[in-house]
Structures are given as structure tokens and as C-alpha cells.
Amino acid sequence: MTLDILYFAWLRERVGQPRETVTTDAATVRDLIAELTAASEGHAAAFSDMASLRCAVDQQLADLDSPITDAREVAFFPPMTGG
Amino acid sequence: MTLDILYFAWLRERVGQPRETVTTDAATVRDLIAELTAASEGHAAAFSDMASLRCAVDQQLADLDSPITDAREVAFFPPMTGG
Amino acid sequence: MTARVQTAPFDLAAEIDGFGAGAGAIVTFTGVVRDDTGLMAALDIEHYPGMTERALQDYCRQAADRFGLTDWRIVHRHGRIPVGDTIMMVATAARHRHAAFQGADYLMDWLKSRAPFWKREIAQDGTATWVDAKSTDEDALNRW
Amino acid sequence: MTARVQTAPFDLAAEIDGFGAGAGAIVTFTGVVRDDTGLMAALDIEHYPGMTERALQDYCRQAADRFGLTDWRIVHRHGRIPVGDTIMMVATAARHRHAAFQGADYLMDWLKSRAPFWKREIAQDGTATWVDAKSTDEDALNRW
Numbered sequence: 263m264t265l266d267i268l269y270f271a272w273l274r275e276r277v278g279q280p281r282e283t284v285t286t287d288a289a290t291v292r293d294l295i296a297e298l299t300a301a302s303e304g305h306a307a308a309f310s311d312m313a314s315l316r317c318a319v320d321q322q323l324a325d326l327d328s329p330i331t332d333a334r335e336v337a338f339f340p341p342m343t344g345g
Numbered sequence: 346m347t348l349d350i351l352y353f354a355w356l357r358e359r360v361g362q363p364r365e366t367v368t369t370d371a372a373t374v375r376d377l378i379a380e381l382t383a384a385s386e387g388h389a390a391a392f393s394d395m396a397s398l399r400c401a402v403d404q405q406l407a408d409l410d411s412p413i414t415d416a417r418e419v420a421f422f423p424p425m426t427g428g
Numbered sequence: 429m430t431a432r433v434q435t436a437p438f439d440l441a442a443e444i445d446g447f448g449a450g451a452g453a454i455v456t457f458t459g460v461v462r463d464d465t466g467l468m469a470a471l472d473i474e475h476y477p478g479m480t481e482r483a484l485q486d487y488c489r490q491a492a493d494r495f496g497l498t499d500w501r502i503v504h505r506h507g508r509i510p511v512g513d514t515i516m517m518v519a520t521a522a523r524h525r526h527a528a529f530q531g532a533d534y535l536m537d538w539l540k541s542r543a544p545f546w547k548r549e550i551a552q553d554g555t556a557t558w559v560d561a562k563s564t565d566e567d568a569l570n571r572w
Numbered sequence: 573m574t575a576r577v578q579t580a581p582f583d584l585a586a587e588i589d590g591f592g593a594g595a596g597a598i599v600t601f602t603g604v605v606r607d608d609t610g611l612m613a614a615l616d617i618e619h620y621p622g623m624t625e626r627a628l629q630d631y632c633r634q635a636a637d638r639f640g641l642t643d644w645r646i647v648h649r650h651g652r653i654p655v656g657d658t659i660m661m662v663a664t665a666a667r668h669r670h671a672a673f674q675g676a677d678y679l680m681d682w683l684k685s686r687a688p689f690w691k692r693e694i695a696q697d698g699t700a701t702w703v704d705a706k707s708t709d710e711d712a713l714n715r716w
Contacts, residue, residue: 458599
């Protein structure tokens with residue numbers, strides 16, 4: 263399965279890129295994070311603070327246990343600060 | 346003591362005039378109402394529903410027991426409906 | 429920091445131009461003449477000249493103290509106001525949003541039940557009916 | 573019933589021209605870039621194109637259902653926004669004032685913590701610092 267991964271705010275800075283495409287068999291967001299963390303030091307840094315991690319699956323807010331089997335796009339970012 | 350008495354909204358309509366000047370020795374708003382009620386049928390009608398009566402002494406909201414000994418202006422009106 | 433009573437329409441845009449400079453949050457409330465029955469032509473609003481502006485200023489100063497408002501404005505019309513026209517506006521400014529929201533909400537509750545205005549509905553056939561005060565408005569005041 | 577994300581400044585007056593026709597109560601909230609330290613130059617706001625407008629629309633529809641809003645509008649800027657400029661606005665219209673106030677207040681709480689925007693403070697010396705989410709904003713959401 264091919265997935266677009268997006269990063270925003272300081273997660274984007276730590277990973278060093280705003281998006282990438284990965285091939286994965288991960289079933290949930292949590293599984294995907296485990297794979298991504300191993301990809302680089304930047305990725306490891308981005309995912310080092312799980313309490314400050316938010317995510318969206320196909321542009322809907324999701325949590326770590328959300329399934330991604332049919333997903334096309336997963337985004338990671340810190341807590342939102344709009345308004 | 347000479348007092349300006351003002352009426353607003355349907356109290357004004359019932360009394361039949363927006364203001365009058367009275368000479369009175371009334372000590373409180375309640376005493377004053379007792380005197381005014383006797384003045385005419387219109388006054389009696391205006392003061393017939395005490396639950397719907399509001400008043401101001403010298404342009405400050407007041408109640409039936411408020412003293413008027415030093416007052417110059419007393420106003421009577423129904424519950425307010427601003428906004 | 430202005431409280432004004434007038435017959436003329438007001439322009440919300442002009443009223444908030446430069447309002448609340450330096451604040452982080454600005455809330456406005458605008459009341460509009462509504463026609464629920466399809467039979468109404470206008471509101472006719474009576475007020476107590478002399479008392480009204482001072483009462484509005486008192487309520488605004490209380491709200492400013494209580495919620496830390498950095499600026500406030502009330503404009504309230506009287507006289508005949510046709511359906512669809514704005515009746516009045518409140519604007520509040522504060523550092524943070526909750527203070528601005530609460531200040532405006534509080535002022536509206538005071539204004540509804542404690543400012544010396546009386547509304548009469550004028551129907552299209554000319555009939556005039558005094559609007560009764562709502563017990564819900566009195567209840568709203570007791571929230572604070 | 574509009575949710576828009578844009579870099580350009582917006583004009584509150586133009587946004588509410590014709591807004592909420594037929595409603596009795598209109599509430600607006602405007603957020604402005606505040607400089608508490610005297611050292612700030614601007615905010616820089618990042619968002620999630622594709623997701624943002626749809627998320628805003630979802631929150632607005634929820635608020636409209638819940639509070640009986642007859643109209644709503646959100647405009648949120650992104651990119652670099654200098655101190656004193658407006659960041660975003662919410663407008664709500666309803667028959668009665670409490671619905672309009674609550675709808676706007678609710679939308680702001682959602683928007684603060686659930687809409688995909690991230691703020692960075694840009695100091696006058698060019699230093700950029702990501703703004704931390706506030707636990708009070710998360711608490712505010714739990715009121716509803």
C-alpha cells in the first residue's frame with residue numbers, strides 16, 4: 263500500500279520535509295509511526311513526544327488506533343493553535 | 346416639596362400625559378403612588394398592576410421603599426424591553 | 429468607550445473602525461428588527477432621555493471592571509425602526525476571547541431588562557402593541 | 573454559510589454586509605494579532621490545505637444544528653500577519669441573542685483546538701517561535 267505522509271509545523275521541521283510517499287503494510291496509525299520512526303533521526307525526533315502528536319487520516323482528525331488500511335493520506339502535526 | 350413625575354410607555358398612555366409636577370410630603374415611592382392613584386381614573390389605571398411597575402428616583406432605578414425626600418424627579422414605567 | 433442613543437441608523441463598520449486597538453479579541457452583537465408573523469412594519473422605541481445614556485455607561489463600566497474589557501461601545505436607536513433595520517449594537521474588546529464574549533453577553537442581559545427602553549410593535553395596518561418583558565430576560569440576568 | 577481560508581486581509585464590514593438577513597441577532601468575533609512583549613513583529617500561520625476549509629465547514633454545520641443558527645461565516649487567514657492585523661473572524665446569526673452568542677463562542681472553542689492551523693510568533697529580530705497549545709483552550713472545548 264502506498265501512502266502520502268504529510269507533516270506540519272515543528273514536526274515538518276524535525277522531519278525535514280513537508281511530505282513523503284511510503285509503501286507500508288501498517289494497519290493503524292500507531293503501526294505506521296513505528297515504521298516512520300526508524301526512517302531517520304529527524305523522524306525519530308518528530309515522533310519523540312507522543313503526547314504532543316496529533317494526526318489526521320484522509321483529512322479527518324484521527325487517533326493512534328485509527329485504521330489506515332484504506333487510507334490515502336496520513337498527516338502528523340502538533341496540537342493545533344488556530345483562532 | 347415639589348417633584349417632577351415622569352411616565353413612560355403604557356403608563357404614560359394610561360395617565361394621559363408624559364409628565365406632571367406635584368407638591369407632596371410623601372417619604373417613599375410607595376407613599377407617592379398612593380397619592381397619585383387618587384388623582385384620576387387614568388392614574389388609578391396606570392398604577393393598578395404593581396407587579397408590572399418599575400420606577401426611577403432621580404434617574405436611578407429604585408423600588409417602592411426607596412426614599413424620595415430629597416428627590417427632584419420620579420419616573421414610573423413598565424418593565425423595560427431594550428436591546 | 430462610548431454609549432450613544434440616537435434615532436439615526438448606525439454603520440457597524442464605522443463603529444468598529446479603530447475600536448479596541450491593541451486588544452486580541454473583539455466581539456460585536458447587533459440586534460435587528462425581526463418580523464415573525466409577516467404582519468409587522470416596524471418597532472417604535474421610547475426611552476428616558478437623561479437617564480438612558482448614563483445607565484448604559486454604568487453597565488458598561490461594570491462590565492469593563494468585571495471582565496477586564498479594554499474597550500466598549502453601545503449604540504441604541506429609538507423612534508421608529510423598520511423591519512430588517514438594526515436596533516442596537518454592543519462591541520467589547522479584551523485581551524482574550526472569553527472576556528470579550530462574556531462582556532458582550534452580560535451587557536446584553538443588562539440592557540434588555542435594565543436600560544430604560546420600551547418597544548412597541550407597529551403592524552402593517554398601523555396597530556401598535558407594547559412588547560411585554562420576557563421572564564427569560566429576567567432569568568438571563570440572574571446568571572451573572 | 574461560508575468558510576474561507578486566505579492570505580489576504582478581510583474587511584469585517586464587507587463580510588457582514590447582507591449576512592444573516594431575517595435574523596434577530598448577529599454576533600461577530602474578530603481575532604487580532606496582539607503584541608504582549610513589545611518585541612513581536614507578526615504571526616506566521618501554517619495550515620493544512622484541503623482539510624482546513626472542510627473542517628471549518630463541519631464545525632459550522634454542527635454549531636448551526638445545535639444552536640439553530642440561521643447563518644454563519646468563518647474567514648481565517650494564513651501566512652504572515654503583522655501585529656495589529658486581524659487573524660480571523662466568525663459571524664453567527666440566529667433568531668435570539670443567546671443562540672448567536674453561544675454559536676460563536678462554541679465555534680471559537682472548536683476552531684482554537686481542532687482546526688488545522690499552527691501559529692509561529694515572528695519577533696522583530698526575526699526569531700520564530702511556535703506557539704504552544706494552551707490547556708485552557710482544551711478545557712474550553714469540554715464545556716460544550
